[in-house]
Amino acid sequence: MGPSLDVSVILVAIAPFLAAALAPAVHRFTGAFAGWFLAIVPAAIFLFLFGFLDEVAGGEPVRASIDWVPSYGIGLSFLIDGLSLTFALMISGVGTLIIVYSGAYLAGHPHQGRFLGFMLAFMGAMLGLVLADNMLALYAFWELTSVSSFLLIGFDHARQAARRAAIQALVVTNLGGLALLLGALMVQHLTGQWDLSGVRETGDLMRLSPFYAPVLVLFLLAAFSKSAQFPLHFWLPNAMEAPTPVSAFLHSATMVQAGVYLLARMTPILGETQAWMATLTVFGGVTLVWGGFSALKQIDLKQMLASTTIASLGLLVLLIGQGSEAAIAAMVVYFVAHAFYKAGLFLMVGVLDHGTGTRDLTALGGLMRKMPVSFVAAVLSGVSMVGLPLTVGYLAKEEMYLGLAHADPSSILVLLVVVAGNALLAAVGIAIAMRPFTGATVETPVPAHEGSFGLVLGPLVLGLLGIGVALATAWFGHDILEPAGTAILAEPVESHLTLALDLGSILFWLSLLTWALGAAVYYQLDALRALLRRADAVIGWTFDKGFDVLMFGLVRMAGAVTRFLHHGRLEVYLVVVFSFFAIALLAPWLTLGGLERLMPPSALGTWAAQWSWSDLTVYEWAVVAIAIIGLVALVIAQNRLVAILSLGVQGIAVAMLFLLFGAPDLSFTQFMVEILSVVVLTLVMTRLKLDERDHRPFEDALRDGTIAVLCGLGVTLLLSTILTGRLDNELSGVFLATSVPIAHGHNVVNVILVDYRGFDTLGEISVVMAAGIAILALIRGQRGAGRIPLPPARSERIKGMVR
Amino acid sequence: MNTVIFRTIAPLIVAVMVVFSVYILLRGHNEPGGGFIGGLIAASAIAILGMSSSVWAVRRALKFDPLAYAGFGVFIAGLSGLASLFIGAPFMTSLWFYVELGDTEVALSTPMVFDIGVYFVVFGTLSAVALALEDERDEEEID
Numbered sequence: 001m002g003p004s005l006d007v008s009v010i011l012v013a014i015a016p017f018l019a020a021a022l023a024p025a026v027h028r029f030t031g032a033f034a035g036w037f038l039a040i041v042p043a044a045i046f047l048f049l050f051g052f053l054d055e056v057a058g059g060e061p062v063r064a065s066i067d068w069v070p071s072y073g074i075g076l077s078f079l080i081d082g083l084s085l086t087f088a089l090m091i092s093g094v095g096t097l098i099i100v101y102s103g104a105y106l107a108g109h110p111h112q113g114r115f116l117g118f119m120l121a122f123m124g125a126m127l128g129l130v131l132a133d134n135m136l137a138l139y140a141f142w143e144l145t146s147v148s149s150f151l152l153i154g155f156d157h158a159r160q161a162a163r164r165a166a167i168q169a170l171v172v173t174n175l176g177g178l179a180l181l182l183g184a185l186m187v188q189h190l191t192g193q194w195d196l197s198g199v200r201e202t203g204d205l206m207r208l209s210p211f212y213a214p215v216l217v218l219f220l221l222a223a224f225s226k227s228a229q230f231p232l233h234f235w236l237p238n239a240m241e242a243p244t245p246v247s248a249f250l251h252s253a254t255m256v257q258a259g260v261y262l263l264a265r266m267t268p269i270l271g272e273t274q275a276w277m278a279t280l281t282v283f284g285g286v287t288l289v290w291g292g293f294s295a296l297k298q299i300d301l302k303q304m305l306a307s308t309t310i311a312s313l314g315l316l317v318l319l320i321g322q323g324s325e326a327a328i329a330a331m332v333v334y335f336v337a338h339a340f341y342k343a344g345l346f347l348m349v350g351v352l353d354h355g356t357g358t359r360d361l362t363a364l365g366g367l368m369r370k371m372p373v374s375f376v377a378a379v380l381s382g383v384s385m386v387g388l389p390l391t392v393g394y395l396a397k398e399e400m401y402l403g404l405a406h407a408d409p410s411s412i413l414v415l416l417v418v419v420a421g422n423a424l425l426a427a428v429g430i431a432i433a434m435r436p437f438t439g440a441t442v443e444t445p446v447p448a449h450e451g452s453f454g455l456v457l458g459p460l461v462l463g464l465l466g467i468g469v470a471l472a473t474a475w476f477g478h479d480i481l482e483p484a485g486t487a488i489l490a491e492p493v494e495s496h497l498t499l500a501l502d503l504g505s506i507l508f509w510l511s512l513l514t515w516a517l518g519a520a521v522y523y524q525l526d527a528l529r530a531l532l533r534r535a536d537a538v539i540g541w542t543f544d545k546g547f548d549v550l551m552f553g554l555v556r557m558a559g560a561v562t563r564f565l566h567h568g569r570l571e572v573y574l575v576v577v578f579s580f581f582a583i584a585l586l587a588p589w590l591t592l593g594g595l596e597r598l599m600p601p602s603a604l605g606t607w608a609a610q611w612s613w614s615d616l617t618v619y620e621w622a623v624v625a626i627a628i629i630g631l632v633a634l635v636i637a638q639n640r641l642v643a644i645l646s647l648g649v650q651g652i653a654v655a656m657l658f659l660l661f662g663a664p665d666l667s668f669t670q671f672m673v674e675i676l677s678v679v680v681l682t683l684v685m686t687r688l689k690l691d692e693r694d695h696r697p698f699e700d701a702l703r704d705g706t707i708a709v710l711c712g713l714g715v716t717l718l719l720s721t722i723l724t725g726r727l728d729n730e731l732s733g734v735f736l737a738t739s740v741p742i743a744h745g746h747n748v749v750n751v752i753l754v755d756y757r758g759f760d761t762l763g764e765i766s767v768v769m770a771a772g773i774a775i776l777a778l779i780r781g782q783r784g785a786g787r788i789p790l791p792p793a794r795s796e797r798i799k800g801m802v803r
Numbered sequence: 804m805n806t807v808i809f810r811t812i813a814p815l816i817v818a819v820m821v822v823f824s825v826y827i828l829l830r831g832h833n834e835p836g837g838g839f840i841g842g843l844i845a846a847s848a849i850a851i852l853g854m855s856s857s858v859w860a861v862r863r864a865l866k867f868d869p870l871a872y873a874g875f876g877v878f879i880a881g882l883s884g885l886a887s888l889f890i891g892a893p894f895m896t897s898l899w900f901y902v903e904l905g906d907t908e909v910a911l912s913t914p915m916v917f918d919i920g921v922y923f924v925v926f927g928t929l930s931a932v933a934l935a936l937e938d939e940r941d942e943e944e945i946d
Contacts, residue, residue, distance in 0.1 A: 664835035672843035676929060679850050683936035744899055744910065746833040753837065754914040754921070758895045761917070762880055765924040769873045772928030776870065779935045 009064035009078050012045050012088070013131060013141070016124030020117040027113030035103015035454060038116050039096050042123060046092035049085060056085050057479045059486070063133070063197075074194050079133035082483025086332065087130040087254075087261055090339045094253050095123045097458040101347055102245040104454030105354065115155060119249065122148035126254050130261055133195045135184035142180055142226075145255050146173040152246040153239050165238035168547060172235045176225030180262070183218030186211060187269070200268045200490065207273055216270055219262065220279060227259025227313045230287040234543035237294075237306045244350030247302060252309045252342040257335065260316045264331070268490040272323055280321025285417045287314025292424030296525065297532045301349045301359040301432060305342065308385075308428050311421055312338045318418070319400065325485070325493055326403030332484045333399050333497070337384055337392035337466065344381035344462030345432055348374055351455050352436060357445030361431065366441030370448040373456045375437045380463025382433025386426040386518060387511065392470045394511075395497050397422060401510045419514055426518025431525055473497050571700075578707045585714025594721045620660055627653035639692050640685055648678040665749040687779075813855030820848035828922050829915075838918035842925025849926075850933040858938045869934060873927030880920025883913040 019041040027034040052062055065077035080088070102119060106112045125144035132138040147170075154166030190209050193199045199206070206212060223229070228236040239251045250256070263280065270276060291311025298304040312334070319331035351374045353359045356367070368375050384393035400422075404415045450456065469476050477495025485493030502508055521528065536542075589595070616624070630650030637643040651674035658667035696704075735748050735756065745751040753761050824844035831837030849869075853861045865872075887896035899912045 665837065665840070668835055668840050669843065672840060672847065676843060676847055676850070676933075679847070680933060680936065683933065687936050743897065743914070744832070744912065745914075747831060747835065747837070749835075750831045750837040750918070751914075753839070754832075754918045755897050758884065758897075758914065758917055761921060762877075762884065762895075765880060765921055766877055768928050769870070769877055769924055772870060772873060772931050775932050776935050779932075 005062070006064040006066055008048070009062065009080065009131070010066060010076065012048065013078070013124055013128035015041055015045065016120045016127065020119075020121035020124065023117035023120055024113030027116060032103070032107055034112065034116060035100050038103070038120060039099040041120065042092045042095040042099060045127070046089060046096060049080070049088050049092060052080055052085060053479050056080060056082055057483050059483075061197075061487075065133075068134070068137070074136060075134060076137055077133040077195055078131045078137075079195075079197055080131060081487040082480075082485070083261070083264055083487035084130045086336070086480055086484045087257070088127055090336065091123060091126050091130065091254050094249065094339060094343050094462070095119075097461055098245050098249045098343070098347075100454055101248075101350070101458040102243075104452050105245055105350055106243065107452075107454075111155075115152075115243070118148055118151045118155070119245070122152065122250060122255070126258070129258055133197050135188060135194055135196060135199075138196070139177070139181050139184055142222075142258065143174070143177045145250075145258060146170060146177055146226075149173065149239070149250050149255055152250060153242040155243060155246070156241070159241070161238075162241040165235070165241040169235045169239050171551070172225050172232055172547075176222040176232075176259075179218040179225075180222035183215050183222065186215050186218070190215075196265060196269075202269075206269050212270070212273075213275070216273075216275060216279075219266055219270060220283075223259035223262045223317075224283065225259070226262070227256050227317065228287075228310050229259070229283050229314060229317060230290050230310075231543055233287060233290070233310045234547060236310055237303055238544065240300075240302045240306050244302070244346060244353065247306070248343045248346030248350070251306065252346055253339040256309065256313060257316075257339070260313065260320070260331075260335065263317060263320045264328075264488045267320060267323065267328075267488050271320075277321050277323060280317050281414060284314045284316070284318025284321055285414065285421075287311065288318060288421035289417060289424075290314070292421050292428075293532060295424065295428045296521070296528050297536065299361045299529070301352065301361055301436075302346070304361070304428055304432060305346055305349065308425055309342060311425055312342070315400075315418065315421060318414070319403070320488075322403060322414070323489075324403050325489065326399055328403075328485050328488050329481055329493060329495065329497075330396055330399035330403050332481050332488075333392060334396035336469065336480065337396045340462050340466040340469070341381040341384040341393060341429075344377060344459045344466065345385065345429075347455075347459040347462065348378045348381065349432070351377075351451040351459065354451055354455060355446070356448045361435055364436035364442060364444065365439040366437070367448055368437040371437070371450045373450055373460060377456065377459035377463045378433040378437065381459065381466060382429050384463075384466035385429030385433070386515065387422065388515075389501060390467060390470055390499060392466050392476075395470055395473070395476075395499070397511060397514065398507050399497070401507045405506055405510070415510075419510060419517070422514045423517030423521060426514060427521035427525065430518065430522045470499065473499055575703070575707065578711055582707060582710035582714055585718055586710065589714065589718055589721065594717065597724060598717065598721045620657075623653050623656045623660065626650075627657075638694075640690060640694060641682065641692065643694075644678055644681045644685070647681075648674050651677070663749075665747070810855050813851055817848045817852045820851070821845055824848065824922075824926075828918065831918060832915065838921030839925055842922040843929065845922070845926040846929035846933065849930040850937070853934050853937040858934050861934060865930070869927045869931035871927070873924045873931065876920040876923025876925075876927060878920070880917050880924070883916035883920065886913050886916075 019038060023034070023038055026037055030037050055062060061079055061081035063077065063079055065075045068074050068076040099116065099119060102116060103112070106115055109115070122145060125141050125148055128141035129138060129145060132141055150166045150170040153169055154162050156162045157166075187199055187206065188194055190211060191199050191202045191205055193202065206215065209215070225232045236251060236256065240247050242251070288311045291307050291309070291314055295304045295307035295311065298307060316331055316334060316338075319327045319334065349359055352364065352367070352371070355371055355374070356364060358364065384391035387393040387397040400418060401415070404411060404418060406412075477497040481495045481497065482493055485495075627650050630646050630648075630653060634643050634646035634650060637646055652671065655667045655670035655674060658664075658670055735752060739745055739748045739751045743751045743755045745755070824841040827836035827844060828838055828841030829836075831841070849861060849865075852864075862868075884895035886898055887894065890896075890898070895913075895917075897912055897914045899910060902909045902911060
């Protein structure tokens with residue numbers, strides 16, 4: 001357990017990103033074999049993780065950690081226990097097959113390298129997500145999966161539908177991502193732990209906390225949005241805009257399972273309460289039935305599979321909500337079974353699409369002879385989806401019924417829902433595995449042909465695994481199910497998986513009922529589809545449309561708010577800004593006792609005696625007089641140019657005051673600023689083609705004058721009040737004492753600007769530059785409007801002609 | 804503004820102002836002055852030059868876009884702060900080098916580089932604004 005282990009475990013999450021960066025180059029050099037080359041990375045990760053199986057099954061989770069933000073005590077920590085290992089093995093294993101498949105599926109596509117890069121980056125994010133122990137790392141990887149999903153759904157970015165689907169998925173899953181971050185921060189605040197393994201050791205702390213409800217809501221929102229639970233399910237069918245390998249990998253086998261993973265992870269922390277069980281069961285149940293019926297409505301094979309994915313996710317959530325030992329065991333087995341058969345079927349649909357040019361269920365038929373390997377793959381995955389004996393799907397279904405078959409009314413209701421859901425899934429499974437291959441041969445857009453080796457390998461292997469793993473029942477139960485179940489429930493779970501059929505058990509009859517119902521639905525599929533579609537047409541509203549209404553409403557509201565605040569009338573901007581400035585100056589001064597301080601009530605009668613003309617010298621009075629003259633001239637000026645010049649006079653007088661009272665740097669700067677202000681204001685005046693005279697009506701002048709007087713009064717009173725107190729000169733003393741010895745400068749002002757407070761100055765000069773860019777944009781924007789500035793050479797020539 | 808006297812004198816004034824601005828910039832650490840004031844003086848010089856001759860001629864004399872000077876300023880100001888990272892000190896720790904040039908000792912430091920950065924930012928930004936405003940006048944004169 002040296003540092004090498006830490007590094008190698010962390011490499012599991014990092015290596016796919018490195019491979020992703022290299023993917024385009026690999027594609028350029030290896031061409032058609034890019035998929036095979038890049039698949040080495042996930043395959044190596046799979047084998048590496050496989051090596052931990054014994055250790056983890058022996059009850060020894062593997063931990064790895066490196067410092068991340070040590071100053072906040074945050075480490076990049078990873079934990080390999082039964083749950084994360086099961087997920088990580090599925091991700092890397094299925095990922096290997098998918099990368100190979102992608103290489104063949106997108107053969108000859110100009111952006112294949114980019115595609116493979118996105119896929120590998122996603123895989124790294126997903127592996128990081130399931131292996132991360134630190135909640136912030138979990139959140140970071142969670143968001144990375146959303147981002148890579150966005151890139152992959154929008155891969156075919158020339159199509160509007162793909163772009164919309166990508167944005168929709170990003171919006172919905174990011175909503176959940178923010179909820180996850182908030183929830184993680186709350187959990188950390190309440191328990192003082194960043195690591196989930198640490199939080200798990202706090203026992204009932206979270207469940208008994210008064211903040212249990214908000215934390216639960218946040219985590220459920222995160223999980224439900226990611227795992228497409230009703231009513232946030234609508235993004236998943238749209239995500240089918242992505243190329244088929246993406247649908248197989250992200251939107252069925254792995255990414256959408258992240259929500260399920262999160263719920264399983266949080267079970268020891270948040271689970272086993274009434275609220276947890278009720279919410280998960282209800283939402284999972286509704287999602288299951290909703291997804292099942294949605295699947296019947298579709299004729300596009302990918303859409304059918306997407307809807308059944310929603311249903312399966314609902315089933316998994318429901319099982320976690322039940323929380324019994326058998327239910328959790330069923331959830332683990334069903335997760336594995338679902339990943340195998342769903343990814344397999346998706347890939348098979350991709351082969352069909354590739355080989356026939358369509359994936360419309362009603363436009364396919366009799367392909368058994370032309371695509372025999374695909375047919376075998378479809379049947380292998382299909383029987384697992386239906387849950388026939390000798391498949392993982394069967395084991396999962398038996399375990400489910402074992403966990404739910406209790407005699408109380410609510411359990412029976414849940415059981416009925418699950419049986420109905422499984423029957424719908426079985427019907428869709430039969431339809432997808434049989435319809436395209438049996439019956440009369442239908443003419444397809446492309447002459448039907450079998451896929452290449454790279455294409456059929458994935459579905460075939462996944463289909464075989466769905467049966468092979470089931471045959472290795474004892475190994476599967478001991479090495480996968482028991483460690484994963486133990487990790488979820490935080491108490492030992494024992495596998496009682498068996499392939500034996502027990503005719504005396506209720507479970508067998510429930511299975512039989514499921515198959516019978518499924519077969520019945522399959523034979524009435526077309527009639528049911530027509531019925532459901534008519535019902536949809538009557539309702540005429542979908543969640544998808546609701547999302548659009550919401551988004552457009554948001555955009556319209558943002559527009560309205562912007563137009564309200566940014567009306568583009570400079571006069572009103574200035575009035576608002578300076579009114580608030582006056583309020584900010586005067587309101588605190590009045591409410592916090594500034595008046596009493598400046599003029600105590602006791603001294604009110606004698607204020608005349610206290611008044612003294614300050615002992616200024618003659619030339620100091622002269623400067624004050626210049627300032628006043630400038631001010632008066634400014635106010636009474638009829639001509640704008642005179643007003644600008646008067647402002648300059650007044651400003652210069654103030655600069656001279658600074659000079660007289662020992663602030664040469666300040667006064668120096670003020671001189672230059674005043675001069676440049678006059679120049680720039682004059683230029684602006686000519687530039688805006690303002691009248692020479694100011695034609696404001698009297699009311700406007702009164703309003704502006706009042707605001708100006710209030711601002712001036714506010715500043716004067718505030719400064720006077722401050723000067724009645726004792727100024728704390730400690731900081732000035734430090735600066736004065738240290739500026740020569742440590743900063744090597746005699747000009748303290750400059751030393752403060754460039755050294756002591758250099759960071760502030762860096763920010764300020766950046767702002768100055770940004771403001772300059774904005775001013776130029778404004779000037780050019782106004783000049784634009786159809787008129788293109790002349791190129792220099794030409795304008796010079798024209799100027800010569802004019803002169 | 805286009806009197807012969809002004810047009811003739813302006814380049815001389817501008818030259819003096821620019822030299823003076825550099826002097827103000829460099830003496831800033833010990834005497835009144837510094838990058839900000841220096842930049843303002845140099846920008847005023849550019850504004851004067853723009854009034855006396857054409858904006859196009861000024862732009863050509865500057866070689867680069869005025870905003871590029873400002874960007875360069877922010878860049879070297881930030882860079883001067885990074886230098887201290889090489890000796891393991893926090894960002895913007897000042898470093899001082901003394902170079903003997905004949906009999907005089909010249910102090911070179913990262914705050915000086917920083918101040919030069921400030922000079923360029925103020926000079927570049929204000930020149931850009933002034934020239935853009937003057938540019939418009941030029942076009943009107945052409946029209």
